[in-house]
Amino acid sequence: MAQLYYRYSTMGAGKSIEVQKVAFNYEEKGQNPLIFTSGLDDRYAESGIVASRIGLQRKAISVNDEMNIFDIVKKYNDLFRVDAVIIDECQFLKKHHIMELTDVVDDLNIPVMCYGLKSDFKNELFEGSYWLLAMSDKIEEIKTVCWCGKKAIANARLIDGKVVYEGEQIFVGGNESYTALCRKHYKKGLVMPYHEESKDLITRYERLSKEEKDSNE
Numbered sequence: 691m692a693q694l695y696y697r698y699s700t701m702g703a704g705k706s707i708e709v710q711k712v713a714f715n716y717e718e719k720g721q722n723p724l725i726f727t728s729g730l731d732d733r734y735a736e737s738g739i740v741a742s743r744i745g746l747q748r749k750a751i752s753v754n755d756e757m758n759i760f761d762i763v764k765k766y767n768d769l770f771r772v773d774a775v776i777i778d779e780c781q782f783l784k785k786h787h788i789m790e791l792t793d794v795v796d797d798l799n800i801p802v803m804c805y806g807l808k809s810d811f812k813n814e815l816f817e818g819s820y821w822l823l824a825m826s827d828k829i830e831e832i833k834t835v836c837w838c839g840k841k842a843i844a845n846a847r848l849i850d851g852k853v854v855y856e857g858e859q860i861f862v863g864g865n866e867s868y869t870a871l872c873r874k875h876y877k878k879g880l881v882m883p884y885h886e887e888s889k890d891l892i893t894r895y896e897r898l899s900k901e902e903k904d905s906n907e
Contacts, residue, residue, distance in 0.1 A: 692801040693827035694792060696780070698808040698819060700842045700870035703834035705805040709778045710746050712803060721773035724766050725750040726759065728782035730860060740778045750778065753787065760790040764798065772800055780806035782860070783818035792825055805832075810859050811847035811868070813876070834870055837882035842870035846881065853879035 699705055709725065716723040727740050727750040738752035751762060759775075766772050775794055777783070783804075791802045804826070808819045815823070823829065836842045846853045846869050853876070869881055 692795045692799045694795045694822075694825065695801070695803045695828045695830065696819075696822040696826040697803065697805050697830045697832055698781075698822075699832035700807065700834055701845045701868045702870050703832045703842075705832060706740055706778055707746065708832065709740050709776055709805050710748055712774075713748065713776055716774055722770055723774045723776050724763060724772045725776045725778070726753050726762075727751070727777070728779035729754045730779070730782045753777075753783065755784055757787070758790055759787055760793045760797075763794050763800065767798060767800065772798075775800055775802040777802065777804040778806070780804035780822060781808070781810075781816035781818045782806070783821075785817060785821050788818065788821035788825055795827075807845060809845065811845050811857070812855060812859070813844050814859075816859070836870060836872035836875055838872060838875060840872035840874070843873050844871050844876035845869075846871045846876055846879075848881065851881065853881060 697705070697708070713723045713725055725740060725748070727738065729738075729752040738750050739747055740750045753759065763772055763775055775791070777791070791804070794800050795802050804822055806819065806822075807816065808823075809815055834842050847857065848854070848867055848869060853871075871881070875881070
């Protein structure tokens with residue numbers, strides 16, 4: 691039996707990578723995943739793109755507030771057979787979108803996997819995440835960590851490098867405008883100190899080895 695899955699996390703946990711990985715796994719087995727993403731995500735040159743921070747991207751159907759997702763899935767299913775529906779940025783969906791996804795599961799027997807944030811920068815639920823928590827068959831957390839190493843639970847909004855707690859809920863941005871923090875550092879508004887050193891351990895080791903070699907010559 692098909693089910694509705696909700697997989698949530700904070701920013702930077704690899705949700706969009708997971709979307710593309712799941713879609714690839716279906717396609718590798720000769721099956722047809724149908725991918726949607728929110729039309730509110732304007733970080734890229736065109737709408738309808740699922741893109742990860744490591745550079746992977748693929749086309750998706752862009753969802754607007756008026757769209758009936760069930761009708762779109764049924765149309766594709768009648769033409770091609772849809773084996774799974776995968777949603778990125780599901781926090782931006784409206785209540786009616788979530789109810790349409792339950793119809794995809796219950797009436798078309800197609801599994802639906804939703805990926806997105808649970809809460810906004812005020813740590814309050816989005817409309818989409820609220821209804822997914824209420825209606826999903828299975829709820830899973832994709833974990834990531836704060837800069838201190840503890841589990842991240844909050845999406846902090848940054849303006850000029852400082853954590854802010856007031857403003858409009860919907861403000862799409864990348865790493866420049868949000869960071870994932872643990873509860874303690876979210877409450878205190880403490881973000882990782884800026885440094886230009888590469889995070890790549892191999893590059894850092896090679897640089898250190900070269901510096902030691904140069905100092906011995």
